[in-house]
Amino acid sequence: MSITGIEKLEFGVEDPALCSKFITDFGLSAAGEAGSHHYQTLSGAQVAFYPIDDPQLPPAFEAGSTLRRITWGVTDAAALAAVRQRLCELPDFSEQDGVLSCCDPNGMALRVAIGRQQPVSLPVLPINQWGDIRRVDRPSPVYQQATPVNIGHVVFFVTDLAQTERFYRELLGFQVSDRYVDRAVFLRCGAHGGHHNLFLLQLPGGKRGLNHVAFTVRDIHEVIGGGLAMNKQQWSTFIGPGRHPVSSAYFWYVNSPTGGAFEYYTNEDWLTENWQPRELEHSLTSFTEWAVEGGIDYTTRRQQKENIR
Incomplete structure (x- = not known):
């Protein structure tokens, strides 16, 4: 496939x-x-x-x-x-x-x-880390608004996790990246790719529906710039900025009038056929290493205590 x-x-x-x-x-x-x-x-x-x-x-x-x-x-x-x-x-x-x-x-x-999407080539400045200095005499960027590169993944609540997972794996060739035991599965389109293009989550009550859709941006600075810009336009933050340890991605989720939430994210793990899927317990710490509840206010640059819209 x-x-x-x-x-x-x-x-x-x-x-x-x-x-x-x-x-x-x-x-x-x-x-x-x-x-x-x-x-x-x-x-x-x-x-x-x-x-x-x-x-x-x-x-x-x-x-x-x-x-x-x-x-x-x-x-x-x-x-x-x-x-x-x-x-x-x-x-x-x-x-x-x-x-x-x-x-x-x-x-x-x-x-x-x-598919009709076109390759996108963008300047992305590297991050300096201990023993790995790649950005020299150049400051990191500041974004006034995010410009998403593509649609990275979608997350659904499902009523029958096993049956839905089987559909995507057997009929469309998706690969398992990781799993929350008896609760959820992260799937990617092929052997080589980002951590997941589809996340299926079964809640105890058996609800089905949309959780969120996610859009890839260039770097952590664009995640922050995009989230602040949405706050400036009076759109409320669901949660973010933050980081998912399961995929290594930095994120910012914004509540959406379309239903569910829209996410900016970057820095997800890139996997190959050598990756061994993990069996993880679903918990707050396994899903979110850290996050700002309610977002950051554009005007004060401090944590947003109340939703705007």
Whole structure:
């Protein structure tokens, strides 16, 4: 299998105009015609917003504003044909204009298509560490706003972890990176890649739905700059900045009118076929080494004690 990553996220929302302001403040640029509520990252990965009752959207897997469909990219026509062979026996499978469609066991509508994202080359200054000095006579950058490079991963609450994991591993070729015992699994698209493109989490109450979507940025300074910029625009922080020990990533989560949260992140572990998945106990310390609850206020540069919006 040759899944390359997330190509597009489509949301059904109660207020498309508000969501468009959110995603513009978040750092994505308009894609398509004016007023279409389509936006893109630097690589061309897209986010689209539709009215919650738009008939072109598939049924929702939870009430309210939420993600309604996700498109995964593949490398080429041969890879698409290989995925077709795996999916074609599903009862809800369909194909139109080279795009495969179905639903996963959790009720999320999927599409698989040949990827259209473009490589992105950006200047990223190194970090100086003890015994490894790479940035000389140059200061680290300060960002006034984040500009996400691509869509890195999505996180779902699932009702049947084993069945949903099996779907992504056996039919789409995802690899296990790490696991929280009897609770969750981190999956990446292929053997070589970032720590996870998909995180499936089963709660004791059996809830299903969207937890968050995550966007890759250049460095820790852009995570901070992006989070402060969102606070300046009156968007509330869920949690961050902080660091996940399970993936080594620095993060900042912002509450979103689309449902769930949107995350800036960077510095995740890069894995190969030599990586041995870990069996971890799910706990606060295993998920978050440290984090600022409620964020940092743009004006005072101190911890934000109350949510803004």
